[in-house]
Amino acid sequence: MRYQKPKGTMDILPGESSKWQYVENVAKNVFDRYRFSEIRTPIFESYEVFERSSGDTSDIVSKEMYDFKDKGDRHLALRPEGTAGVVRAYVENKLYGPEHVKPYKVWYKGPMFRYERPQSGRQRQFHQIGVEAFGSDSPELDVEIITMGLAFLNELGIKNLKVAINTLGDPESRANYHQALVDYFTPFKDQLSDDSKIRLEKNPLRILDSKDKNDKEIVKDAPSILDYLNDASSKRFEYLKSLLDDLDINYEVDPTMVRGLDYYNHTIFEFMVTDPAFNNKEITVLAGGRYNGLVEELGGPETPGIGFGLGVERLLLLIDDQLDLTTDLDVYLVTIGEKAEKASVKILAGLRAAGFSADKDYLSRKTKAQFKSANNLNAKYTVTIGDNELENDTANVKNMATGEEHPVSLANLAAELKGIEEK
């Protein structure tokens, strides 16, 4: 084994790729119904796009970004997430212009890159499917996005979904809460885990998420964001919940839920699932939230936005197996002798042009072996041609399931097969 793929990357081989196509097709169908259109942006962007949007204290920027200088000395980075590039495109193409319907709704899919330690369902090159909607601050839109995420996962048959929501409030509420957390945790500083000591400096909200046992004890009595929302933020959240109730969406408010990236405010949500594929631990498959302010951050006009992203690798671990995505082979052409071999080229081309999937042996194998292949490939029919058939302008068609055989006109092979199909 001389060469191996870079650490944390995957070859998606035939068989596996059909599952990807399936997921992507479902995504497209569902998003179409909600009138979201696909947008495709570059896989790398100017480094600053991510630095600006994610916040330079975030781990993504400080240690996980694949960044590099190109030959023109431009500082670029492979995208670690999808939102920043979409926002950049939104601003650069002036999609906020009056001629565009608001909200401006898009979805994307594709590879993302983070320099981190690989684990199951977690690669350095991984894939996300995400959606974004710009230009409306409406809570109804928040609900549409959440509903669409649910519709997508439901359509894929994901079971045991749990919807967790929270709000970070508007910037004022968030700032007040931030201060309250600092005030609360500072006296405990010495008792906090090393990780949380750093979090206290950089991002106190993250302490709420700590897995350290001792931290959890301290977190128990920490102030809740819900007590620091100003009136408007609080009302907004209550209204949002009532909309979810109207839809009979089963959700849980998790006031300790936080976000990795700095740009979120108001509604945030995560869909979690418990599955044997992850040792029955609860994992997040889809996460998103509102990011009013991000468009401005990247140089656009004041524009509210909201979206979600989901990791395809994780998703695939959840849906695997059950699906039957095999594609049938209509015809396997069996050739006997050199003349048949020569004639096969034209016959195959004719079958395919007529819409049949068709294949043959290219290793000069014996008749028996060719039938064996046809069997392994699950061919519906074999068409056998040898010297006899060529002389009489016939082809021997065999139904592989029933074993029935009969000769048909070789010249009208495709039409004859269609006739048999219809019976």
Added chain:
RNA sequence: GCGGUAUUGGUGAAGUGGUUAACACACCGGUUUGUGGCACCGGCACACGUGGGUUCGACUCCCACAUACCGCCCCA
């Protein structure tokens, strides 16, 4: 970036410091000449992740590196 476990053929794997690295599946070929799914027979690891070291001798012991997986960080 930190800690742990693992690494044998196409696949699942057994295995011992010392002549030919089990077994199964898959695949290929054959059981007389143009036919599948069963059965039987046969073939299929110049080789045990890579590089060093210890040893008379290592796949089996030690070290480093690589990769995978698990946990932490972080996150999808």
